[in-house]
Amino acid sequence: MVIPVVYNLRSVKERWTSAIVAVLGIAGTVGVFVAVLSLARGFKATLVSSGAYDNAIVRRAGATSEIDSSVDLEQVKIIEDAPGLARSAGQTLASPEVVLIAPFPLVTTGTDANVQVRGISPAATEVRSKIKIVEGRMLQPGLLELIIGRNVSHTYQGLSLGSSVKFGGANWQVVGVFDAGGSAFDSELWCDAGVLKQAYHRPGNFFNSVTVHLASPDSLQQFKDAMTADPRMSVDIMREVEYYEKQSTLLSTLIRVLGSLVAGIMAIGAIFGALNTMYSAVAERSREIATLRALGFGAGSVVFSFMVEALLISLVGGLLGCLAVLPLNGLTTGAMNWQTFSHLAFAFRITPVLLALGIIFALLMGVLGGIFPAIRAARRPVAPALRAM
Numbered sequence: 001m002v003i004p005v006v007y008n009l010r011s012v013k014e015r016w017t018s019a020i021v022a023v024l025g026i027a028g029t030v031g032v033f034v035a036v037l038s039l040a041r042g043f044k045a046t047l048v049s050s051g052a053y054d055n056a057i058v059r060r061a062g063a064t065s066e067i068d069s070s071v072d073l074e075q076v077k078i079i080e081d082a083p084g085l086a087r088s089a090g091q092t093l094a095s096p097e098v099v100l101i102a103p104f105p106l107v108t109t110g111t112d113a114n115v116q117v118r119g120i121s122p123a124a125t126e127v128r129s130k131i132k133i134v135e136g137r138m139l140q141p142g143l144l145e146l147i148i149g150r151n152v153s154h155t156y157q158g159l160s161l162g163s164s165v166k167f168g169g170a171n172w173q174v175v176g177v178f179d180a181g182g183s184a185f186d187s188e189l190w191c192d193a194g195v196l197k198q199a200y201h202r203p204g205n206f207f208n209s210v211t212v213h214l215a216s217p218d219s220l221q222q223f224k225d226a227m228t229a230d231p232r233m234s235v236d237i238m239r240e241v242e243y244y245e246k247q248s249t250l251l252s253t254l255i256r257v258l259g260s261l262v263a264g265i266m267a268i269g270a271i272f273g274a275l276n277t278m279y280s281a282v283a284e285r286s287r288e289i290a291t292l293r294a295l296g297f298g299a300g301s302v303v304f305s306f307m308v309e310a311l312l313i314s315l316v317g318g319l320l321g322c323l324a325v326l327p328l329n330g331l332t333t334g335a336m337n338w339q340t341f342s343h344l345a346f347a348f349r350i351t352p353v354l355l356a357l358g359i360i361f362a363l364l365m366g367v368l369g370g371i372f373p374a375i376r377a378a379r380r381p382v383a384p385a386l387r388a389m
Helices: 005-014 016-048 073-080 193-199 217-229 240-284 286-294 299-328 352-379 382-387
Strands: 055-060 094-105 112-120 132-136 145-149 164-167 170-179 189-192 209-213 235-239 332-337 342-347
Touching (some): 016 240, 016 332, 016 352, 094 193, 189 193, 240 299, 240 332, 299 352
Parallel strands (some): 112 189
Antiparallel strands (some): 055 209, 132 170, 145 189, 332 342
8 A cells, every 4th residue: 555645745744844944955956056057058058159060160280279279371272272162252261360368357356357359351250150240330351440249348348339449559449249149259359360460460471270161061071181181281170060069178077077066065965954854754753654554554655655755855945946046047157268268258058958957866865865764664663653652
């Protein structure tokens, strides 16, 4: 026979004070667990969305990022003549670019954070079709003009449409704001590549990388084969989306590991809270348990009943923790991307999968907090408890 669930509901109601402590402990743990995972997922999603499957990025062989890469002008010309690339108005859709970092004060703290500055070619917006100017206008080649990502103005001081900023020994005018669809480009400053090299006294015949638009997603191998066969080309070629996914690995892994450690420590406390609640229930209900056993309910039924009670408490705690973190969804924060040493704005991403993981985590804590008290309840001798009535 199975003990009715209504019995467990009444038991939780009678011991509501200890049950609330256990619920809050589990809710706090689940909240931290889901928030950390959503932070890591948001960071990764922001970077991965920067890449397009039908784009490829060319860097110096062995370079870990655009920052420490270099591609010379001769190699750029070879790339532009390579097969497998899309063309528009007779021109290859290839954008040789210069990438560096410049310090700007954050709005929140006033302390400097590194902003990624990208010197682009005229083909940059065709190569990356998701880029749309939403305020102002596109920059003019050859002038000290900037367009900024939509996250920049509310992340850094002094960077807004119409403002004038100084870096690299030159005064730049912000003439436009672009939307990059929530990608990492929304945290960048874009300007003319030639002007940026002049401002930083860099050689005119060197770029950091070349981003190309493929004739089709399947033409990547054709493009790679052409570059590999040319002895003048010592470069790494990667699909753009894969490059940005790789860039996200270090920090997203670090966030998950540190967050899991914090959540694990909190989980231990929550489990002890559940243990305390369930052990107290066993001690207070020894006569009830004996009566149930005398009425024909077996040890398995008692264990099952106490597990139902523990899982009920943990389920409520899990649901409460998930509800508590839902307002974080879409909230923008920022962190240093250790691959590029630049500050990146990104949003918490709380998905149904993460909420489901939070509930499963809560139920796991309920199982660990309820199994031992449940076994103890089932092993309590029946006769002594009945004689004490």
